[in-house]
Amino acid sequence: MKKIIAVVFLVLLIVILIAMGSIHISSQEKNKVERIKIGVSVYNQYDTFIASLMEQLKSCAVQKENETGIEIIVDIVNAAGSQLEQNDQVEKFVNNGYDVVCVNLVDRTDPTLIIDKAESAGIPIIFFNRELVPEDLKRYDKAYYVGAVTIEPGIMQGEMIVDLLKEKKESVDKNADNKIQYIMLEGEAGHQDAIIRTEYAVNTIVENGIQVEKLDYALANWNRDQGKSKMDKLIEEFGNEIEVIISNNDDMALGAIDAYIDRQKLENIPVIVGIDGTLTGLTAVKEGYMYGTAYNDDVGQGRSLLELAYALKTGQSLPEDIVMTEEKYIRYSYKKVTKENVDEFISIHQ
Missing domain, CATH: 3.40.50.2300 (Response regulator)
Structure with missing residues (x-):
């Protein structure tokens, strides 16, 4: 009798465990993410x-x-x-x-x-x-x-300009006054990225013992067409005085390049650096219109x-x-x- 009771108990236990497993599986299926x-x-x-x-x-x-x-x-x-x-x-x-x-x-x-x-x-x-x-x-x-890491691209722009000056100073400092005349193309008024990129790019150049002269700046709202429009006016005003254009992004840098291309003044195109590493920006670097950019992953x-x-x-x-x-x-x-x-x-x- 004891053996029969033990067998019955074992069977009941197995049935209960199977049932619990079935419930658990059903619960998992129910909670499974499908979309x-x-x-x-x-x-x-x-x-x-x-x-x-x-x-x-x-x-x-x-x-x-x-x-x-x-x-x-x-x-x-x-x-x-x-x-x-x-x-x-x-x-x-x-x-x-x-x-x-x-x-x-x-x-x-x-x-x-x-x-x-x-x-x-x-x-x-x-x-x-x-x-x-x-x-x-x-x-x-x-x-x-x-x-992305906010302060990096401005620093990288500054470093690229410093490195180029060390290697080929005459190609940047065209008037040989030991000072870099530059234009800053800013992305957006009051925008954190625009402020930080602008500040760190210039500070990096200055901290490397290079004198700079800010000819002017323009807000172009990260936009290529606006970058071209603003650069058209700046080229009219400053002409060959512009030695470097620092742009808060590639699109505005490409707008600046467009302005020089339209004027057929590529022989006078300054050193231009952008940020983002978009495909169009990278292509401009490869073709030599833009000196460099900071790739945003x-x-x-x-x-x-x-x-x-x-x-x-x-x-x-x-x-x-x-x-x-x-x-x-x-x-x-x-x-x-x-x-x-x-x-x-x-x-x-x-």
Whole structure:
């Protein structure tokens, strides 16, 4: 009888364990992520670097979808320079049940409504490219930032000019007055990146014992056409006095090049340095129109945006090669690009 009872007990135990396992498996199947909806709002879809970054994000989403079998929807909308429009776009993402929202802020000082909307719905939000104030990012435990190391590109621009002066001083200091006459093309009034890039580029040159003379500056809002328009006027005013043009991004630098090409004054084109390492910018470096640029890693940042959104939705860890600091920030370093190494960076975009 004891043996029969023991057998019956064992059978019952096995049945219970199987049932529990079945329940657990059913629960896992029920909670399995089948689709991820990512809403993205960019400050301006016509910004060349942002457009390239979005292409990288979409490409990484397709690759991740193929690897995991999870459907990944990336919905990108253009705020067209309007913070009010961007606020409305984020509200629609929240109301339509998107899993993660990514925002390239129009106004980096005004993220309050966006953070409040995401927080009220418990939706993670990833800011990118335009860094908000740290105090704002800390307000919400599911708010993150993906971008680059802010001070690096200005320093790199300054270093490239210093290196060229050491190697070929006569090609830069055309009037041989031991002073560099320069024009600064600034991205946007009051914008953190424009201020920092401008300051660090000039300071790096001065700290290397080189005298500079600022002929003038122009705000061209990161835009190629505006860069050309502003340089047309500056060339009229200063002509061959301009020895260096320091541009806060490649697009404005390309606008400056356009101004010289249209005037058929390529023999007088000054040393021009940009920032971003866009394909058009890199091509200008290869062709000798632009001396150098600071490559902003759109490939790495696009991948990090996708991987972070994926991890936030699925609860999985980030890949080991993506490093997050302060549990908030993912940053990529810039790289100096001149004609000597430009092919390496062009190949990234091909």
